[in-house]
Amino acid sequence: MATEKNKSAENHAVKSGVLGTNLEHAKEHNLRAVIDAVRRHGELTRAEITRATALSVQTISNLVAELEQRGLLIAGEPQKAKRGQPARPYRLNSQGGFSVGIQMDHQLALAVLVNLAGEECAKIQKTVARPSADEGIEIFAHLVDEVIEAGKVEKQRVFGVGVAIPGPFDVSGPTGVGPGWVGYPLEDNLSRRIGLPVIVENDANAAAIAERLHGAGKKFDNFVYVFIGMGLGAGLFLNGQIYHGVRGAAGEIGHILVETDGKSCECGNKGCFERYVSLRAAYHALGEEDNHHSSPEHLEKLFEEKDPAFMGWLQEAAEKLRIGILALESSFDPEVIFIGGLLPPKIARALVDLLNPLLPSVVTQLKPLEQRVLLGVSAPSAPAHGAASVPIFYEFNAELYSHSKKPVGRS
Template identity: 35%
Template sequence: MHRKTPLKIIGSNAERTRLHNRKVVLGHLRSHGKLGRAELARLTGLSTQAMSNIIAELESEALILAGERQTKGRGLPAVQYTLNPAGAVALGVEVRPNAILCALVNFLGDTLYTKRIHIESSAPAVVLPAVKTACDEALSSIGKNAPPVLGAGIVMPGPFGRVGLTGAGKAELVGWDDKDPQALFEDVLQVPVRVENDATAAAIAEQTTGSATDLQSFCFVYFGTGLGLGVISNGEILRGAFGNAGELGHVVVERGGRLCSCGNRGCLETYTSRMAAREFLQKRGKSAENQKDLSDLLAVNDPDLEKWICEAADPLAQAIGTLENLFDPEAVILGGAMPPELLERLIAKLNLIDATVSVRADRTLPRVVRGASGWMTAALGAAALIIHDTYIPSISKVA
């Protein structure tokens, strides 16, 4: 993974912040690529002795590598340190109502392994052992001498907990309302676990390796089974009070419109989502169970798929205008489990409203762009979150 904006986090010499200081050093190496000991001490504000101790510790754990020496002025050339891609790995898992997507990434965030597994039910009794098997297979793919596992990011569609949207139908997981997913997955996997909303994780993946690598504020519209939203504002993830920010699919775009499984009428998800496309095409005798089905229909310019795209574009454009006025993003990105060429066609059909804060004379980016992380976006984002937590210290815990 490559960070475009240099870090501005300063270290502390207090012993109680040793873990914080490690993260600061790793973060600067991630940002700059390679640095000498003196440069690291200057950037972090740490003493030479403190830096020497951290470097020795990170080298002993194989998280960093000593490379060539670089001459800068007089004296002995300085050893340049870099992150070790093989120093650790992280797991990323997306749980969908009918599938589990598993990814394994190295310490730089490079993808080592991906796999999709079909499941008959999304109940915990089915999901937990399936995730365990998927993660075991991912780790076995890199051989017996696998590096340490930093943790597992688990992403699931919201909402989390019993809320007014509980029972929202095909896009929701069954039997998780009263469960603590983090505790359940940690018990099964025996590694640290971070649970995140699928759309938020997808946004992180897009910022890591996709269309948002140069963006600090953007909205990511995630086509999973339903429709979700990940919001990054000034580099920070917007989660909401209970982790349920971003239920874009259940924003009403037509009062009294189509009945949604959540009980409301006119939800965006009933017009613009994979479920909406599948139901529209099934009524016309055509299969749209997966991305290949949609790609095949698109390749032959299927008229019914074209009708759905035209129908889906207007409510989506309305929702995008609302997102722009709410969050003032640099861009709105569409991605997830939709064929890239279909997303391109959908974007081309958008009739965006002009009365939003995103219509500016100094705009250099398109208002809406296609994501580049592909169908594994959320799973890769889950793993990226684990790597991110290793690099970036939580300042609030250091005071």
């Protein structure tokens, strides 16, 4: 039975994403372009996919049929339009594949298994004590096996493993995790150990990718994701792709100066952004040392009690974040800036609320934005969920297909 469609096909706006190509040898690119279009809109009919990808009607018919056969698309019930035959919408099959995400600091390692919709299927965590890189490989390998087993999925249905590490891994290593990580070939060594593709990203980039795939970021091609962790970083999406920079250190906004002759930073400067906006800055405001600090959950308790020292930090963090947002808008002219990371959701929301009114921006005055700042995902396990999004992002990224040539959805 056809169901009544809310909007007719003629007034249903489909935003163009990745365009396809009608060249025969580019079928795998086109399959990814179809998935990108469906993912961004939630569900689309074949006619809408045709408009979004600029491919021919026959090509779309063949591609959709193949994606259904591969278990990546699911057809919904036909929807009656005002004119013509009922059209069947297609959506991603959330059970069409899975991915593992791992996060680790000097005390805790955590792994999550997610499906194509980013929904958590299983989670495993383990206490660690500043592991070396070789020890970390074994910890990661056991976590991967355990979380896949806990999720009751076959290993061949897992696209890969993402690892979220604080900071620019290729430049300075994951600060504070343990000895021997700087320059360590984590991707190659872990991939050989577990028999799955492995991608390492810093936590800010991983969070930005998750926002792009599963959150409000799917509506934007150009945005900045400010990640508040023990330090401060940003993931940059430019023209629909994550931007790493020449040295892999793009988004190191924690070392932008926001205070003249301010608090001393380990980088050698004074007044760095992350000395005011980070979990570490919050702990320092409470008089706690790096190696003997409380937890994000304790910060939430202090927030609920309106602890004077904590509320003082929150107010100062908002003031400095206001300056940083203005700098980011002037530098990148993004569609929006997301604020997320490891802060408990209540604190993240309060911080975003304290930003108003934002400082006047010359960039946004050229074309006023509906919202300049949005709240992203903020939770202690955010890096792991972000990391799990990374293999999915690269698996279905049509623009990056030329580097892999691997059939979409196949290990």
